[in-house]
Amino acid sequence: MKWYVVYTKPKWEKRAAEQLTRLGVNCYCPMIQKIVQRSDRKKKVEVPLFNHYIFVQIAEKDRNMVFLSPGVERYLFWLGKHAIVKDKEIETIKEWLTIGDTATEISVMQYQIGDKIKLHSGPFCEQNAFIKDITKTHYILILESLGYVLKVKI
Template sequence: MKWYVVYTKSKWEKRAAAQLTKFNINCYCPLIKKIQQRSDRKIKVEVPLFNHYIFVQLLEKDRNMVFQSPGVLRYLFWLGKHAIVKDHEIETIKEWLNNGDTAQEIMVMQYQIGDKIHLNSGPFCDHTAVVKDITKTHYVLILESLGYVLKIKHK
């Protein structure tokens, strides 16, 4: 079975994953712990690692089952085909989140726009990215193999 990427309504990632799990669909919504400021206090909350996206593992013939959840809008496409995530990439994300390395920052030095770099830590370890933009506080990287654009804070 393949892992597909499903696009959800805003703030529906956890709900859609829970609903799909009830329908016996293998679903993964990676979550990270984040501190949010409320008017009177700070609280620790779990938020999705990828806004609007969850991963579902099912047979190609069963792909329409995900639309049983009202939070699911569509599948993500890459180069005209359904975006497929490899098993080892899902495992890498799970391992990274279980190790508690989510607070670590990726530091990039003296790269130019258009440079190809090899990521050696974090959830996209062992992937190659292209530097798209450099600002005073962030690097914008494109992970062509996954179709992601990453914005990474630098020091």
């Protein structure tokens, strides 16, 4: 079965994934820990890695089943077809999230914007990337095989 990308209502990612799981649909909603500033304290909360998106692994004939969750709005399309995510990409996301908050340092001082590099450590090890931007505190990389923009803290 293929992994499809489902677009949800704002702040419904986790609830929609739970509802679909109860209906027997294999769902994946990658979650990360984030520290947010409240008026009187800092609090650690769990938020979706991708706002408005969850991944569902479902047979093509059962695709309409996802609309049984009130939080699901539509499927994501790419070039006129349903967006499909490869199993390897889902595994890469899961692997990256299990590594946790360990910061990966990448030194690209000798590189320039537009250079193509290969990452040699961290969760995206052995992935090719293009350097999009270099700031005082971050490197902005484009992971070509996954289609992601990665912000790496210096």
